[in-house]
Amino acid sequence: MMLTMIISLYTSRVVLQILGVDDYGIYQAVGGIVGFLSFVNNALSTGSSRFITFGLGENDPQKLKNIFSTTLTAHLCLAIFIAILAESAGLWFLHNKLVIAPERLDAAKFVLHLSVITAFFSLTQVPYGASIIAHEKMGIYAYVSIIEASLKLLIIYLLEIGSIDKLKLYALLLCLLQIGIIIFYRLYCIRNFDETKFRFYFDKKLFKEIASFSGWSLFANTAIALNNQGVLVLLNMFFSPAVVAARAISLQVNAAANQFVTNFQTAANPQIVKKYAAKDYEGSKQLLLATTKFSFYLMLLLSLPICLGTKQLLTLWLKTVPEYTIIFLQLAIIQSLFCVFDTSFYRALYAKGRLKENALISPLLGFIQFPIVYILFRLGFSPEALSWTSLFTYAFLGLVIKPLLIIKIVNYKWKDISSVFVPCFKVLCCALPAPLFLYYKLSDESYLSFFAVVILSVLSVITSSWFVGLETEMRNALKNKVKALLLKRSHP
Known part of the structure; x- marks a missing residue:
């Protein structure tokens, strides 16, 4: 944690210097649009994590497999919906509501598209992350976090020597890094946890239980999205x-x-x-x-x-x-x-x-x-x-x-x-x-x-x-x- 925090703070400083205050603000505001649209995912994440952890506590392997496959199917459907919404309503909002200089609008749209791609993979990653936490394999997070932080230093180096638009290059490199980390976690889960070997399975009754549980946190996550990602967008409006x-x-x-x-x-x-x-x-x-x-x-x-x-x-x-x-x-x-x-x-x-x-x-x-x-x-x-x-x-x-x-x-x-x-x-x-x-x-x-x-x-x-x-x-x-x-x- 200490190592990753130091690297994170250092890279943020250099990114701010390379991009400039305005481009850094654009990246945060545009990413906030996609983050806000993904608030439903946080509600389902709560249900996924709780039911997978509870399934381990009950020691019922078959039920655990059903829970995982059902939640992953639900997250996949949600990811498709969020991607369509972000590429339509999100794009309209970017053009009509945010305070962005006309000459930076093209870069802002590029950031939006890559944020949607990253969000799609992240949305479908939730059940895998829930499985790692439920099995209490915290060490893997430590190792991957150190590797991720080190690769962010590489991104900084590439950003400094790159000749294309710095904002576009930064968004592209971060997108590739995050997708790579997600793929690693999935391969780790599939290799170590039997229930994460996905099969297309959807238990309506089980999903209703998870949705009912998650439904009560939907309002909470809407408020969280408004007051986290939403306020960044709000700041950029005024x-x-x-x-x-x-x-x-x-x-x-x-x-x-x-x-x-x-x-x-x-x-x-x-x-x-x-x-x-x-x-x-x-x-x-x-x-x-x-x-x-x-x-x-x-x-x-x-x-x-x-x-x-x-x-x-x-x-x-x-x-x-x-x-x-x-x-x-x-x-x-x-x-x-x-x-x-x-x-x-x-x-x-x-x-x-x-x-x-x-x-x-x-x-x-x-x-x-x-x-x-x-x-x-x-x-x-x-x-x-x-x-x-x-x-x-x-x-x-x-x-x-x-x-x-x-x-x-x-x-x-x-x-x-x-x-x-x-x-x-x-x-x-x-x-x-x-x-x-x-x-x-x-x-x-x-x-x-x-x-x-x-x-x-x-x-x-x-x-x-x-x-x-x-x-x-x-x-x-x-x-x-x-x-x-x-x-x-x-x-x-």
């Missing part, structure tokens, strides 16, 4: 591609930080579902609560240094920082702390298979957020209004909505919720004072001050998490684990 680039850059840094937490949760999620499927409800709950706390500590470890050193970090990374990037990044990072609770508590509903209430309540806030941002932009508010609206929405979701839902539906207690919120709040309060004091004391913007604040922030979060965030039993268990590893290394 502001220049440079503002879209600023938003995209901030989200990329935030995504790199979030990837640590996401991968940590991904490793735990199958066990949460499997324990629930095996009727070990208490074990499933305790694992989810522990994962939530550790995810928050990890996110705080990354977010505090980024928030306090945003300007120096972006200047060091990009040299020329587009306007609004700093405030976009700071608010996105703070939002991510609340998202930890939102995504973690959702897993309890996911394991139980009850998404109805969440799909009715949570997306409603997302649907309200999008028109509010649109109205604010129409009234002349700055692009910052987007980030503030999103921050308040996710804070309410993570601290209020999700806890109420898992208490009502999955029989959690308030003491379970407080066992997460209280230590997280204590760690936050203990970790903040020292870095904040140094930040305001060293008011200059030198890199020496930046590194001092970052180091103190990291040490402060680690110390607070260890002494305040962990119970005595967990600290002792970790100490014993480290001792055992050191002993093993010294006596091989």
Whole structure:
């Protein structure tokens, strides 16, 4: 994760320099059109992953094969539909609604076509990815991620020496890379997991179960699409591609930080579902609560240094920082702390298979957020209004909505919720004072001050998490684990 994050941030900087702010913004906005149209896929992905994981927990190989083939057939049909929609409605939207200079319209259309091709392969890849996660083969993701990151460095080199339009070349090379990675994952699945040997099979009854389960997350994913890809398109309707680039850059840094937490949760999620499927409800709950706390500590470890050193970090990374990037990044990072609770508590509903209430309540806030941002932009508010609206929405979701839902539906207690919120709040309060004091004391913007604040922030979060965030039993268990590893290394 560390290696891929560093490479990802480096390549983003070079791509921004080579393409320029406007072309980088065009790439993000046009890709956002296809991303928005693919929101239905995310809903079906939820059902596919849950049913495949549950099928493994039930230990029924034939049912698992039927689940996989049914979901893959459904995703194939969806991919064809999305491709047709993107090449018709998406193309019209690009011509009539986005703010793109006439001389760059041809390149923008080229990017759209390649984005559609990539989306088609990605849509049909979902069941294979769900199988890898369900079988808990996380190591393959690590190896492929390192290879993918290394190949992105090659893309940067080819981009620099290439003589054709840089935006077109970048879109083409990324498309080929992503398709190659997808093909590798499929071959790996077919070789290692018997159920992924596709046969044209469609179980209507099984699909209705998956669709019914996924249907409740359809509204949620519509809201997510509006507030992720949709807002990039919205920004390009009211502001220049440079503002879209600023938003995209901030989200990329935030995504790199979030990837640590996401991968940590991904490793735990199958066990949460499997324990629930095996009727070990208490074990499933305790694992989810522990994962939530550790995810928050990890996110705080990354977010505090980024928030306090945003300007120096972006200047060091990009040299020329587009306007609004700093405030976009700071608010996105703070939002991510609340998202930890939102995504973690959702897993309890996911394991139980009850998404109805969440799909009715949570997306409603997302649907309200999008028109509010649109109205604010129409009234002349700055692009910052987007980030503030999103921050308040996710804070309410993570601290209020999700806890109420898992208490009502999955029989959690308030003491379970407080066992997460209280230590997280204590760690936050203990970790903040020292870095904040140094930040305001060293008011200059030198890199020496930046590194001092970052180091103190990291040490402060680690110390607070260890002494305040962990119970005595967990600290002792970790100490014993480290001792055992050191002993093993010294006596091989």
